Amino acid sequence: MLFKMHRRDFNAFNFSIVIEHRTKQASTTAPEAFGTSMAVTRYMVALLLSILAVCLIPADAKCPFNFGRARAEDDGEILQAEPRRMLMEFDAVAVNKLDIDAVKADLKALFVDSKDSWPADFGHYGPLMIRMAWHCAGTYRQSDGRGGCDGGRQRFDPERSWADNVNLDKARGLLWPIKQKYGNALTWGDLIILAGDAAIESMGGPILGFCAGRIDDADGTASLPLGPSLDQEMVAPCSVNGDCEAPLGASTMSLIYVNPEGPMAVPDPEKSAPQIREVFARMSMNDSETVALIGGGHAFGKVHGACPTGPGPSPAEQPWNPWPGTCGNGTMKGKGNNTFTSGFEGPWTTNPIRWDNEYFQNLLEYDWEVHIGPGGHHQWRPVKKNSSDPSEPVANIMMLTTDVALLKDPSYLELVKLFATNQTALDIAFSHAWYKLVTRDMGPHSRCLGDHVPPPQPFQAPLPPPPAKKPDYKAVTKAITKALRTASSALPGDTVGGKPYYGALFATLAWQCASNFRQTDYTGGCNGARIRFAPQKDWPQNVAMDRVLAVLAPIKASFPSLTYADLIVLAGSTALTDAKAHKIKFCGGRSDANPNETPFPFQPPRVFGNKLVQLKDNALVMGLTLREMVAQQARLRSPSQQRRLGYSGSWTENPSLLTNDYFKVLLNNDWVNTTSAAGQLEMKAVGKEGIYMMPTDLAVKWDPASAAIAQEFATDSTAFLAAFASGWNKLMVADRFKGPAGNECA
Template identity: 40%
Template sequence: MTDHSASSSGKCPVMHGAATTKTGASSAFWPNALNLDILHQHDRKTNPMGADFNYRAELAKLDVEALKADLRALMNDSQDWWPADWGSYVGMMARVTWHAAGSYRNTDGRGGNGTGNQRFAPLNSWPDNVNTDKGRRLLWPIKKKYGNKISWADLISLAGTIAYEVAGLKTYGFAFGREDIWHPEKDIYWGDEQQWLAPSDTRFADVEDAASLENPLAAVQMGLIYVNPEGVNGKPDPARTALMMRETFARMGMNDEETVALTAGGHTIGKAHGNGNAADLSADPESADVTAQGMGWFNTKGRGIGRDTVVSGIEGAWTTNPTRWDNEFFTLLFKYDWTLTRSPAGAQQWEPIAIAEEDKPVDVEDPSIRHMPMMTDADMALKVDPIYREISLRFMNDFEAFSDAFARAWFKLTHRDMGPKTRYVGPDVPAEDLIWQDPVPAGNTAYDVAAVKAKIAAAGLSDNEMIATAWDSARTFRGSDFRGGANGARIRLAPQKDWEGNEPARLAKVLAALEPIAAETGASIADVIVLAGNLGLENAIRAAGFSVEVPFAPGRGDATAEMTDAESFDVLEPKHDGFRNYLKAWSDIVTPEEMLLDRAQLLGLTAVEMTALIGGMRVLDTNFAGSRHGVFTQTPGALTNDFFVTLTDMAYSWKPTGRNSYAIVERASGETRYTASRVDLVFGSNSILRSYAEVYAQDDNKEKFVRDFVAAWTKVMNADRFDLQA
């Protein structure tokens, strides 16, 4: 936001954000072992609040106006241990919020400010997050006062919004509802560089091609939120920086207008800090001594506060009045010519030529002293890039339009990973439905579920067609940003209806049979798709000799094309789905089994639930394009435990026949009985997954497997039913 780390000076086509990097004590001995930690990321044992804690119930007790009043008071309450610039914390708090929210990337929905993850490594010690630790400590007395009624995630998000209000902006609104995590998300893939701020070349296939940034990353260097403020690889060139900005902001879900608004609005208040030697800073919070008490980056020489603060290395304010919401950013940017210079810390920045004295901001401690304002390379990009320039000039000449655009973009930035509006809580939730919220109308619950099931049963669809369609509809859900899922039935709309992984021909056949049923009965198409999958599953359970009802909760709605930003849904397209043995393209960087973990984690599954679903989906014969890999049964379509029985049977040996294909050979006869993929075989090769497979292969656990599969299936079908969740 107001400070960005300075530099000292996309290779993978699939989204491997699960970061199944082989870390841990045993990695040196078994470097190829599959790391399942991503599925244990938020173990209940790390949560001090206990299983019965209900954040939303606590939120209902929150005095929102009192909380906001305390935050407003904080903005101008300078404390002795960390004095505020110009006596105001608006710049600092805006930056704390921006740098929490700005880690979001739409490629896999990870990052963002929805979990309070800025408190933990690696984010708490990113070079770009220098001194956000001080901002969080300034917020601590307020967190202490309101306790369980306000999460860190909500408080961090609200702080920046209140900062802008105090500065004079009419904000768009705010929603509570973000729940804290209690353990670092170390398995999120932030890049594989081994040093902070490694050159951008390491994460671009071609650093001259911004679009070649490695998926799922959004920042150009390790430890940055988005772009290097000194230019690509620390070489100032605003036109080139603009290309990087366009790509990185797009990966945060922002268009050109939102990019201009956020860049300019983010730099309308506060300042960058580089009035000293960055080499004099102490270690980051995660590396600091116990006496630092969880903070870092203290100046070991001199005061290290006020006018002597070093953060990014860039020094100065962008505007004449850095604690006030106004249009001075654009005014100064276009009023003057700018030239390259260096800060006292040695960072490259731009300063105006022949600036009037009255346009200079005053010193943060002594108002009788004035200093040069500055611009980063990213700021200059707004003047140089033709598209950004046109938007910037429009904003310069229409302050109200700029204010509205920024307020909306800020709201989007701080709420993008919260999912649909049904998850929003509080008195300041805007009434307007925004397309990036993926709105879904309320669904009907007043229809005869049994009658709908009867019509589905008479529709002439096979069980595996119904099961596969329901799965494809639900599997898009991402617990990272709560997008996707079966609610809304967007599988029948562009772009999802045409995705290869959804088998468009089969999908069209199923929809043609189910849509008239929805129209006749008053049920939503979304409900009918899930109910059809449940019906197919119940048939498969009976075929296995059991009678287990699959739970169903009506109430899903049907989105329309007008409610759907088709372009933004492109990032949800599955390039892999181990549950249906689908792999669009082989990657030399990440294995199919690692891709499976990625999808399982986004679906919110545990390793046990993932195991049950794989075994069931195989014997249900739901593989993509009818593949026989992993269908280890003589009775396909029945929900038996045959997958696990065959996998653990030493009557067979396993022979590679291709890059991702294997023959299951009967030892006695030498005949191939089945075929498999890597995703299938990992449940026998990995010691942890094999232990689960052996449980389900036991003779006395056949019904347990069925019940566990149904529970995991229902969890996926209801993953986006936030109305059913406490």
Template identity: 35%
Template sequence: MDGNNVGGGKCPVMHGSQTAMGKSVMDWWPNALNLDILHQHDTKTNPMGPDFDYHEALKSLDVEALKNDLRALMNESQEWWPADWGSYVGMFARVAWHAAGSYRLADGRGGGGTGNQRFAPLNSWPDNVNTDKGRRLLWPIKKKYGNRISWADLMILSGTIAYEVAGLKTFGFAFGREDIWHPEKDVYWGAEKEWLAPSDGRYESVDDPSTMENPLAAVQMGLIYVNPEGVNGNPDPLKTAAQVRETFARMAMDDEETAALTAGGHTIGKCHGNGDAGFLSADPEMAGVEYQGIGWMNTKGRGVGRDTVVSGIEGAWTSEPTKFDMGWFDMLFGHEWELKKSPAGAWQWMPVSIDEKDMPADVEDPSIKTMPIMTDADMAMKMDPAYNAICQKFMADPKYFEDTFARAWFKLTHRDMGPKARYFGPDVPSEDLIWQDPIPAGSTSYDVAAVKAKIAAAGLSLTDMVSTAWDSARTYRGSDMRGGANGARIRLAPQKDWEANEPARLAAVLAKLEPIAAETGASVADVIVLAGNLGIEQAAKAAGFDIEVPFAPGRGDATDEMTDAPSFDSLEPLADGFRNFQKADYVVSAEEMLLDRAQLLGLTAAEMTVLLGGMRAMGTNYGGSKLGVFTDREGALTTDFFVNLTDMAYSWVPVADGTYEIRERTTGAVTFTASRVDLVFGSNSVLRAYAEVYAQDDNAEKFVKDFVAAWTKVMNADRFDIAA
């Protein structure tokens, strides 16, 4: 009998291969270079199709009607998931906060700008317990407004409206966040293999929070910020204060913003721990199909209302947890506190004594009074001298606190959106904020051809022109839309002094380009990019191809006053495989760092391949290094890198300093030298397939055209003022 015959009792499906538990075929080779990070958010996963334009859809959105529907939702308790005190303001403040709060400054990843809370791992993080209920409560509104509102915008807006309903004068709101359509599985959230594993593994020393592993910004796997019970669950407000300061700094917040967010965040809502977490069902991603994507359901008793279990801590912070007021300060600084255990067994701080009139009401029965609580992070605001001083300032001036919180909330929920050019809607604040990396508008009325002629006569080398333009543009991060050539911040601190930018060479190049900008009315930013384009045109001509590199004028020049210099430290390249630069040895391989930079630049694997090969052929390596310059026609935009890489007339021999020699097999003569980054384009099967395309005899012209297209994509990555 046929072994695949269903009637014979054998299932025709390969079990495990289509599920999260199934092994990938690449699991057989765990050390192979994983290119998946370059394939994230492939258009094939987007159900909207290539013609859908979210910004166009937003133009037909009735913003006030949407906001009114959200205002109504805040006080329309649903029987299946009843609202605390009949209000969902705490629920939606948390949904928005935990969507935005995953942002980290180091690589710009995380945040609420993509709606990623809908997918694993974020939808099933322990710290996101019951945010799934918030999204289901929002579903009727999402269904109603459809394509005119993204999930990403809706979740963040719900939190802003929650604060408005609670009584806060909000600072503003911007639409414009576009949804992703599958998990960001290649974002690094930590190496732990279990949720809430002790944080020691993330630090060289837990007692020194600054030693937390980069780019991480949360103290444990599955948390947004810090453990509310204390460091590794051990209460100690001063130690927690140090962790709070570090984690919030890694999310781009200073001490005043941190104190405001802690106070304002805990002014509304409550913690939930009135039950045994052991009775909860699996998280959304692990739950059975009958749960329909809902997780953490209580399998014993009611599990809702006063019996809800989330963090394990139980209680509200203020007397009136649905109002934005000074209640958190009154409670924290008006009482002495002692450590207790919640019904779920979690550490929490409770008042030594309190009048019944100052106690919050039960979430279901207003006639019942309950004990307020503080977390270890709350106590840190009282016991840490710097945070205490800020809180005293807030208590002396409630209006200042309200404005500081409103601004910090706006920053928290918009930090990963990039420049204001991406903002949309009637509530976009007119004020320019330094964390938005403001750039003045540049001119488009100058004579581009005249500028190019002056650049050509300036005596700059091809490699200087191309390298400077690349260094200016490569800072762009598609994760939070920061960096890029627009603004010409390469001429300002800290970028002008970055090792990767070769400060002495850069200064000499700028000394020739800046006067051209002043003479012609072009911005320095435009002149830098034009110089790079001119260099590529010269290199293409040397290879036998006349081609004009597309150019879009209008970049502006930022000033020191417009630049939050410390926040740009995180954009400094520690490695740039495109120019064969590596600042030091890292645990992560050089080729993996290349993939990371390519992904942040929004490049596909094919675009990464053609750019690197062209950069090598033109001789644009850092410091003039000859690693990977597999050509005797350096400066011409040829396919020689790929031709010689794939030529079996050579052998590849490692040498003591971690580089490689390319030797003729017949004579043993060393012809070229290479880095790991160079050779991976021949060793990795996928990258070799791309390399072979460009090594073919009939693809020299295709190579030049593909290089120019990829180059232009990088130069314009931050141009949100022009069509893609």
């Protein structure tokens, strides 16, 4: 599939005109071949409030994210900044014991048992299931790790009512008897992906394997930041619909990746190709993976646009009978040959339920002519090359602008030619790309369950096993403690009491190593110590961290079985304990990544112009509560490191004690914007010399919820130290997975 889904229809403006909008803009849905509880009640209340807010939306708004004003009912997580992802009960033992072959057998029997309530195209539900799996997994974006099928949130609003997901409620309905049969051993997230896998296999396609262990969400809250919502608008606004930029995954709202009709619905294949490359890169796919997925997915099924009048009301608008269809009459109205899903019509191949490379052969064999299909949108029909008779019959197939675009880009064209002539190359490329697509949000290989799990793949950032023999951590701690106040030629430390002090630098190194962890896709963290290598060591926030590591190098040399990852975390924890932090824990057993690892698996820290959003959304992505994140703002801060970062200084020249003084200084002073000699925006205490804070510090004071926590910490040192230890200890072991829900250090 070519399109990354976002929620255009959940703009309150669209509620009032959704049927007309879908009729005129049906190209905003994706081609199909690729595609309750108290939580539901809560969301439906939000929907009602959004509908009532329709009069507040500017009539000329060009992007669905241009809201007339902020609506509190749309606030999912960011404004509250609590990781409120509500999970269903997860039985790891049952999931691990699940007979996946038996489930596949049941699925494959279902695929060829066409139901009158929703007849199968070509007598096979496989293409529908592939589309469902693609649309569940295809929400993933590498910018912040959000999206993907872990959680199975396609079942809930907002995702279930996205225009991209028209008629996928029928697919999930078909799967319910199988879900019911296997109960908690088969989560919805796993079932949706396994249905896609089984569908590919049932039609002769290649599958690399299956990683079980998706934990179902109890509602759709975690999808709100994908947009459109106030949360999404703060993190990733779209100023021009059709040209949305990263970190958004799609170029056009509500689409899986790009508009199949062409940029801004203009059927221009040459301009479509760069958009395809850009948006597939946003989910970490290269050219080979992109072309294999497009052509492999389009080997199956068809798109549906039997008439121009649309699918009818969405589940949010009409939950009792969603997407009933408007094409045709009688008992087959809205289904079978009268189906409207995307507004395009037709198959890509002559046998849409058989795996082969005909899609690529068709692209090359014919010339392609644009026309308006029965759904009212631009699509392409085949014309025989060098034919003098325009009426000469050709295959009953079609292409989309985004398919024809593969012929207009030199790199894509070479891959089209390869896959058209080499079925084995296509099999290998597609199976690996599909597994990456549906597993990318699952994190490392150690989180996978079941007996169909393939070997670790590069996108899973595999690590070598840790040393069999652990070092004497007590002896290492003693050596670190000595290094805290011993001058090193590798890097000048801070000065406390006229003596060198490295504690704040050690704590900073550990924080910088671990704080790129993302609970959204279970990536990042200090396991592997990738902060040693480019590009992470060269991120602006990590300036001189390699030199801090060099201060610790003699300790590493003294303990051959000590990994850099353990050393970094233990150095930070030892520094904090020395600084009078309470109950700082350490759990050893990390390993070190290979220096030649490619591609680099992690993303740099996200920086926002709005520092309040930066504080809160980074906390959410890391999996910290707002209370824990506010406490981390007071971690040991090195004055010398602040100057290396380009700031004038710190809020204190004595970083050797972890106290609540940070909050007293923050709250008891007035601050004025200033710019350092190096050009960094910073905040200077009014009437005080040498006292500086960063804009992210002042965000704590500006935000009422954060300020309330800061006020508590300023008056209760015990509460601060407890919250600090909770957040620090959580983050330092967040990447130590033991299955989907376990932790090696628990």
